Amino acid sequence: MLRAMWAVRIPKQNAPYYALGRSVTTACVYEQENRAEYPPILDLAPESTEMRNEIYAHEKIRNLSTIEEKTIGINMPRYYGWQSFVVKDKVLPYDFLPFAQTITKTKIYEVDTLPNQLSNDDCQQFIERIKPQLEDSLVFEFNRNMSRGKEIISDKNYEESEKKNELAKNVAEQVNRIFLANLAADYPHLFEAQIDYEPRIEGFWNVHGFAATKEDKEMRKKKNVSQEKLEDPVDRWIHYFGRPIIQVRHSLPLSPVPQDKWLPSTAPPSPDSNVVKTVFKEFHIPNYDYDPQIYLKLPCDRKHGVSIPGFWPNDPQKFGLLSILTNEYLEHRPPNFGESEHQEAVHAQAILASFAWLLGQATYQGFTTCNEITYPFVNQSIITNGKTFSFYLYQLNTIRFFKSNDENMSPIAPNNICWGTKSNELFHEVTDNCIVGWNDDVLKNLLSCYMNVPKARDHKMCPYLGKEQVVANIEDVKRRVWLHNRHRVLTSHRPRHRLVPEIYDWERIYKIEFDTRGMEARRRFFELDQDPLNERRLDDHYGPYIPRKYRDFGRRIRSKRFEDMYYPNV
Amino acid sequence: MSSRWYPIYQRGNPQLRVFLPNFWMKLVRPEEKQPKNVVQFKVPTGMTNYDIQNYLEKIYKIKVIKVESNIENGKLRRAILQKYGPIVKDDDFRRAFVTLPRDQEFEFPEVCVTEEQKKRSSEDEKSSKMSGEMFKNYLKKQADRPGLPGWFSF
Numbered sequence: 219m220l221r222a223m224w225a226v227r228i229p230k231q232n233a234p235y236y237a238l239g240r241s242v243t244t245a246c247v248y249e250q251e252n253r254a255e256y257p258p259i260l261d262l263a264p265e266s267t268e269m270r271n272e273i274y275a276h277e278k279i280r281n282l283s284t285i286e287e288k289t290i291g292i293n294m295p296r297y298y299g300w301q302s303f304v305v306k307d308k309v310l311p312y313d314f315l316p317f318a319q320t321i322t323k324t325k326i327y328e329v330d331t332l333p334n335q336l337s338n339d340d341c342q343q344f345i346e347r348i349k350p351q352l353e354d355s356l357v358f359e360f361n362r363n364m365s366r367g368k369e370i371i372s373d374k375n376y377e378e379s380e381k382k383n384e385l386a387k388n389v390a391e392q393v394n395r396i397f398l399a400n401l402a403a404d405y406p407h408l409f410e411a412q413i414d415y416e417p418r419i420e421g422f423w424n425v426h427g428f429a430a431t432k433e434d435k436e437m438r439k440k441k442n443v444s445q446e447k448l449e450d451p452v453d454r455w456i457h458y459f460g461r462p463i464i465q466v467r468h469s470l471p472l473s474p475v476p477q478d479k480w481l482p483s484t485a486p487p488s489p490d491s492n493v494v495k496t497v498f499k500e501f502h503i504p505n506y507d508y509d510p511q512i513y514l515k516l517p518c519d520r521k522h523g524v525s526i527p528g529f530w531p532n533d534p535q536k537f538g539l540l541s542i543l544t545n546e547y548l549e550h551r552p553p554n555f556g557e558s559e560h561q562e563a564v565h566a567q568a569i570l571a572s573f574a575w576l577l578g579q580a581t582y583q584g585f586t587t588c589n590e591i592t593y594p595f596v597n598q599s600i601i602t603n604g605k606t607f608s609f610y611l612y613q614l615n616t617i618r619f620f621k622s623n624d625e626n627m628s629p630i631a632p633n634n635i636c637w638g639t640k641s642n643e644l645f646h647e648v649t650d651n652c653i654v655g656w657n658d659d660v661l662k663n664l665l666s667c668y669m670n671v672p673k674a675r676d677h678k679m680c681p682y683l684g685k686e687q688v689v690a691n692i693e694d695v696k697r698r699v700w701l702h703n704r705h706r707v708l709t710s711h712r713p714r715h716r717l718v719p720e721i722y723d724w725e726r727i728y729k730i731e732f733d734t735r736g737m738e739a740r741r742r743f744f745e746l747d748q749d750p751l752n753e754r755r756l757d758d759h760y761g762p763y764i765p766r767k768y769r770d771f772g773r774r775i776r777s778k779r780f781e782d783m784y785y786p787n788v
Numbered sequence: 789m790s791s792r793w794y795p796i797y798q799r800g801n802p803q804l805r806v807f808l809p810n811f812w813m814k815l816v817r818p819e820e821k822q823p824k825n826v827v828q829f830k831v832p833t834g835m836t837n838y839d840i841q842n843y844l845e846k847i848y849k850i851k852v853i854k855v856e857s858n859i860e861n862g863k864l865r866r867a868i869l870q871k872y873g874p875i876v877k878d879d880d881f882r883r884a885f886v887t888l889p890r891d892q893e894f895e896f897p898e899v900c901v902t903e904e905q906k907k908r909s910s911e912d913e914k915s916s917k918m919s920g921e922m923f924k925n926y927l928k929k930q931a932d933r934p935g936l937p938g939w940f941s942f
């Protein structure tokens with residue numbers, strides 16, 4: 219193994235050595251050697267250097283003092299954005315759960331009662347109060363949905379037009395309204411909570427461990443990677459885009475699930491519940507390392523990575539309580555996938571939505587996918603199609619899935635945990651403007667979600683943020699405005715001003731694959747051994763030009779013709 | 789149906805019945821790591837995903853969950869000995885990924901397993917290795933006498 223041979227730093231001597239006898243000099247050196255400062259001995263093998271650089275860059279991101287700068291910091295190595303797999307909230311291909319679990323490192327327990335479930339006595343009075351109100355609005359929404367999409371031409375003649383399925387959305391909004399209105403008096407946290415309708419959720423994170431594809435191997439061959447390392451697993455960036463129907467958030471976080479409740483208890487089922495208890499089912503974290511571009515048809519796109527939890531960084535209500543999602547897409551999935559597969563798709567949707575939202579929240583506390591969280595985040599989510607409801611509780615324990623993380627944390631790496639129920643019907647059917655067959659278990663689950671009170675924690679919430687916390691608090695006006703604009707442009711996902719460099723087909727055939735134009739000047743990037751997509755950095759451009767009349771009072775001085783830029787040093 | 793133009797259906801025509809499809813599907817060994825319930829085929833470009841699904845379901849009675857396919861470019865090569873002459877392109881083909889139900893598995897079989905085949909392939913290897921070495925020796929011999937033919941000296 220190669221070892222760095224660093225020069226030993228010895229404080230300078232005043233007297234030149236030749237003025238003294240040799241023995242005196244050596245004695246002097248020996249004496250000083252005790253005080254010598256040796257730099258650490260580093261392993262200079264390529265892999266360890268790579269690993270060290272990764273950790274070093276992540277440390278730099280950790281030391282940035284504002285949320286926005288950290289977001290820009292993640293994107294610094296790529297001018298045109300990171301090549302990432304795009305996961306969308308309602309696009310769920312066949313057998314998606316293993317992939318969803320792998321990229322979020324989530325263990326899912328399919329249970330009957332969530333760890334946040336309340337006892338029956340607490341709920342009963344609220345259930346009695348809420349039921350009639352819920353019945354009114356549910357009946358109204360179902361009747362409205364029946365008539366929607368029918369254009370009435372005459373009394374008995376109407377035409378079916380394309381039916382828009384908004385039942386789930388409308389029911390979710392009504393349920394949320396009724397629960398908030400009835401519970402806010404007794405539970406002040408709901409009064410203080412902020413509610414977002416159809417917010418924009420994005421999550422951007424890295425996952426190590428995908429099997430190398432043919433292109434990866436070719437790239438590695440070009441970079442002279444040795445034969446046995448051609449097949450090593452690779453990193454992939456994941457970009458999640460979601461839009462829940464409603465999200466409720468608060469300034470305080472939900473308390474983490476105590477460890478003794480992690481594994482579902484085997485307590486006997488409560489006698490009044492009419493649902494048959496199922497055996498609890500555990501889904502371990504699989505290793506789905508196949509190329510999702512081929513087998514799940516996920517698009518692979520070049521994007522600037524941002525994690526957005528549906529609000530701007532300077533919003534005071536930064537912790538999620540509850541998000542409500544819909545699963546009307548199940549109607550359009552092919553029936554030959556099978557019932558259990560549909561159920562797993564809903565689990566996958568819940569896992570991805572919860573993870574991405576919590577990742578966004580963690581980002582606003584100063585953690586990124588490069589810096590591990592120091593305390594767990596918790597979130598509840600409800601998935602409904604207007605009639606059936608499933609409930610999820612998600613605890614985020616880890617967000618860093620880099621290679622260096624894997625090696626340091628092995629063999630017991632932390633994982634995220636999700637508890638979920640199967641889809642249950644809230645009621646059996648609507649007949650004669652009445653609801654038949656209420657399922658109180660679902661109501662109880664709904665109540666438990668709203669009555670889960672967030673609590674202040676006794677540790678530091680944002681250890682990796684400086685005193686400014688957000689860019690808006692930076693005092694230097696120029697820097698503040700510049701960073702604000704840069705962050706806004708980055709989150710907008712508009713393409714870069716200059717087009718992405720492209721290799722034309724004729725160039726690939728006659729220049730790259732077959733060298734038929736040997737006498738031509740080599741000017742294109744691929745002829746100059748450049749890779750602008752992967753090597754050009756975000757700050758690899760000039761600032762705005764300062765016209766002469768605005769600089770140096772019109773004197774002919776060539777210094778500083780471009781304005782300053784305030785990219786973080788990553 | 790054999791090699792002829794697939795008649796375009798017009799309203800009112802009798803229903804088209806295909807007894808023997810004009811397509812053939814080639815099962816291929818995956819080059820990359822692939823889920824166990826996925827099977828890879830090379831098929832003609834004219835075949836659609838529905839055609840592939842029906843082909844497997846109707847003829848081979850295989851339960852197909854979904855089919856993903858895309859057309860790939862044929863290989864580019866030099867026409868003469870892979871080295872000289874004009875650049876030509878092989879025919880395009882369609883690569884299809886057929887997903888079976890989750891509980892099923894498919895592994896590409898080892899085709900050459902009989903003793904005779906093994907013997908033949910080892911002999912082929914041996915002879916190609918020998919000719920390669922002979923060529924190397926020839927190059928070595930010719931290194932310091934460029935332009936002289938190989939038969940010039942003993």
